[in-house]
Amino acid sequence: MQLLAYVLTYPFLWCISMLPFRALYIFSDIICFFVYRVFGYRKQTVRKNLAxxxxxxxxxxRRDVERKFFTHMCDMFLEMIKxxxxxxxxxxxRFVFTNEEVIHEYERKGKSVALLCAHYASWEWLVVMAxxxxFRSIAIYKKIxxxxxxxxxxxxRSRLNAELVESKKSIELIQYNNQQGIKAFYGFASDQSPQLSKAKYWDQFMGLEVPVHTGAEMLAKKLDLNVLFCKVEKVKRGYYKATLxxxxxxxxxxxxYEITSIYLRExxxxxxxxxxxxFWTHNRWKHSGKKKATDKTIGVPSL
Known part of the structure; x- marks a missing residue:
């Protein structure tokens, strides 16, 4: 069934990817009408999160933010296909670094880098940094x-010189690269919610105490990685800028946990x-109010 779904869907995705940008965004508006107005995809979750x-x-x-978000979400997924x-x-x-020199500055420091970002604006096109x-450019992700x-x-991603590694395999890979002297930028989007059973640390996020991922900090401390935050901004439709x-x-x-806390504030x-x-469709605050006793040392990753 997986192969059948892929075979049936791939030609449609390929055709979308061949659209010029003007036509792509017209198509995005049509999709947004159905996603938002007709089907109301996760609309209640978005409204709850915004509140x-x-x-x-x-x-x-908040309704105005909601409408703009759904337009942006559809744009972003079509941009990913593009x-x-x-x-x-x-x-x-379309994806410009405002301070590209920082990349080269950190290369000269001779240490690998934990690059922290959020599910904000276009985290998909951030891989163009490769x-x-x-250095190698490796994004930590959850396998489809x-x-x-x-x-x-x-x-x-490989077309853009970027590599993907599953979160569960990332620790082994990063440790191996460190032992072999292989330098890399490791991308972590760590703003979403970990499984409650794996939560090692809780912090305030938009006014509520929630469990947070600490894997990026754990690896940075263990392997002495420099830590950067990538702030991505949407300039206009289809155009973004990133500041390191x-x-x-x-x-x-x-x-x-201070690094994790600093990251959350950004x-x-x-x-x-x-x-x-x-990215408001993710139920980010679902564990708020469920805090239990947790470990207070960074010994177990939460990627």
Whole structure:
């Protein structure tokens, strides 16, 4: 069944990827009408999340954020499909680093880097960073259930010189690279919710105490990785800019969980600046109020 689903879907995805951008966004508007107006995909989850995270906004203001979010979400997923056939010139024009020199500055430091980002704006096109660095560029991700689509996503990323590694295999790979002296930028989108059973640390996120992923910090401290935060902003439809923000250069001396907390504060700033570009369909605050006794040391990863 997995192969059948892939064979039936792939030609449709390929045709979408060949659309010029103007036609792509017209198609996105059509899809958004059905997703938002007709089917109401996860609309209640989005509304609940917006009410939790943005209580300072009026209901009408949150509805405005909601509508803009669904438009952006459809754009983003079609942009992800467009990556199948996008040219280097196109993606470099549409996803720009405001301070590319930071990439080379951290290469000269001679240590691998934990690059923290959020599910905000276009985390998919962030992999174009691989075109700008001599280090390996590796994104930590959750494997797709359909192995054929998972292979497709890997092939798409490889076109941009980026590699994907499953979260459950990432520790072994990063440790191996460290032992072999292989330098890399490791991308972590760590803002979503871990399984409650694996939660090792809780922190405030948009006003509520929630469990948070700590794997990036754990690996940075254990393997002495420099830590950067990538702030992505949507300039206009189909165009983004990213700013690399140094967080920690000597993680071993930083108190446990402080790196994770600093990262969350940066994510919050992003959300408050333009909330319509955050990924609101994820039930991020589902474990709020369920805190139990947790370990207070960074010994077990939560990727």
């Amino acid at each position: 939790i995270a943005l209580p300072h906004l009026s209901e009408q203001q 990556t199948m056939n996008i040219t280097d010139k196109q993606i470099k024009e 075109k700008y660095t001599t 259930g359909n192995k054929y689509f998972d292979s497709l996503v890997r092939r798409i 923000m140094p967080l920690v250069d000597n993680p071993k001396v930083v108190p446990d 994510v919050e700033k992003q959300i408050l600046e333009a909330p319509e570009y955050y």
